[in-house]
Amino acid sequence: MGIKAKDLITMEQLSVEEIENILQTAREMKNVLKRDIKKIPTLRGKAIINLFYEASTRTRTSFELAGKYMSADVINISTSTSSVVKGESLKDTGLTLEMMGADIVVIRHSMAGAPQMLGKYLKARVINAGDGFHEHPTQALLDMMTIKEHLGELKGIKVAIIGDILHSRVARSNIHGLTKMGAQVWLCGPPTLIPHGLEKLGVKVTYDINEALQDAQVVMMLRIQLERQKAGLFPTLREYSQLFGLNRERLQLAAKDCLVLHPGPMNRGIEISGEVADGLHSVINEQVTHGVAVRMALLYLMLGQKEEW
């Protein structure tokens, strides 16, 4: 079983079975990563293009390595050095890449909906590597893999996602994924960064970080961007940190064996103290490894067998 739809755009679109299948496959891929020679021939002759309209270290590199570890040809396009600078549209850029033989286009874009649009124009499969404030499905999958590896399952666990929910694609993808798998999701942040209607998604919302942290088995901190402060959504980084930053004292409210996650890049000392980021509960570095495994699994599932749409 692969991915039912042509494109992987959201966690919302995935069924429980699809998610379990991806995570199972990712566990097998992780074994490949542990080998001395990290190369399997699975995707030989396949072309993967990373089309990144936004800066990225983790996501882009892990997609690239995931493809290369499986012997695919991987090309990276950063739009700042492409014809996008000359004003080429997303549609034309996508069609151009497809005509060169791309089997999968991985797209990162600052605007929500761009991957959907690209998928509509291309016959090649499209993977969303993060679109605006919408979704970042591979991040949610690697988070879920990390949690599952430590806690065994997702069902019934309390996950607190803390920070700028409004502008977070990581939060949205995790909300869809985790609630689907039966986790109890709590969202916490200042009211100015909590959007309307979240309760309809089956989550709990609180402005009180202590309530969110209480007995949480997973604490997921989100990156806060300075530009949000400039937009007047909170007064200063100092005040934000005091109200919503995770430090050692606060973490004691959480479950004894809780996990601390962060999608990166971190603002140490702002949303998370260095002590916690490097502490016993932190699985932030494992998340990065799982990112490669999950992306290998997806590329394999989406390119491994011949399918028609």
Added chain:
Amino acid sequence: MKYILKGGLVIDPRSGLEQVLDLLIENGRIVEMSPELQEKNVESIDVTGKIVAPGFIDLHVHLREPGGEAHETILTGCQAAVAGGFTTITAMPNTKPCADNEGVVELIKARAEKAGLSKVLPLGTVSKGQQGQEIAEIGSLYRAGAVGISDDGEPVTNSEVMRRALEYCKLFDIPVISHSEDHYLTAEGLMHEGYWSTVLGLKGIPPQAEEIMVARDILLAELTGGRLHLAHLSTAGSVELLRFAKERGIKVTAEVTPHHLCLTDEEVKTYDTSTKVSPPLRSPEHLTAVRQALKEGVIECVATDHAPWASEDKEQEFAKAPNGISGLETAVPMCWDALVVSGLMKPRELIARFTTGPAKILTLDRGYLAPGAVADITVIDPDLKKKVVAKDFYSKGKNSPVDGKTYQGWPVMTIVDGKIVMEDGKVKEGR
């Protein structure tokens, strides 16, 4: 040219007439209306089973010319208008250059005359260059033929400028048409703020962004005694404010678009850029409120806010695509299906919102059927079910969120000055 329009159900909201009658049309006017008209050697056109209504009027059309000919020209816009059953449309002044001077107004009039399809009434801008700073030469615009003024597309943010415009327009007894939007609240907003904006990760526009300006403009209309017309009203709160204003006797009128009457913000979930419009498609409770207000006549008219865009502009990322819906060719079936077929409104009520409603707002001597009246007529087939095919639009703008949807109740004939300019959806040569 002389002919008889035979056997149709004539519905004239002004007189309350609703009866099967034959219309004798000669030299661009209705000569006679009576049952079973017999005239020797006169051609007769059978419209049995159809509704014969006064020519529909659309108060809110962007014709794009001059300056935006890639999106629409006056000719293609007029073709779209008569294809959609409209005999009179206004031309919004936000062209390039904008209609802040009589030259542009004259140009629009002349080219519309040459097209010879629907009648086109130009609107002028409120402010010079639509900058919202100083009022335009409204007197010159009026003398050149502008029937109202609007900075549509941009709100008049400066309350003092809006006040003076409302006051000054009393000289000519023309309305100031308000595009009600608080710029600070809508900044970078892409859709209605609510559940769907949250799920889709698109920045939301709260209803209050409209309502704050609606409230302000109502208060300024009260202060000045000027005539205010509210464009594309879209929220339940705006409807409440409108009711309040009317109870106070303030001179305010309003329009609502077919898309705000028929579509909700859920349509945006595919990121189809043809659903991107200002004001944005709202959640269901707002749709219910504007429908009710239209039924009661609190909102006097339906206006399309026809905003055509070339495909290259709409085939972009959602955030980059411009706002607007190509609406002229789908307005009547959308409204007929959602409001009349559903049983919410009587045919006569909806026809009034397309005829007497807009005519009253602009104090036009149009929008009725009577012996001696100009023969501007819209014939509707209330039973015809048809699918919308946007690629076949006469408009250059194929940006329709209802492409592929099927509606019941279509205009099948448009008559302007006695000349049949559209039949069965096909536009004929001009007058």
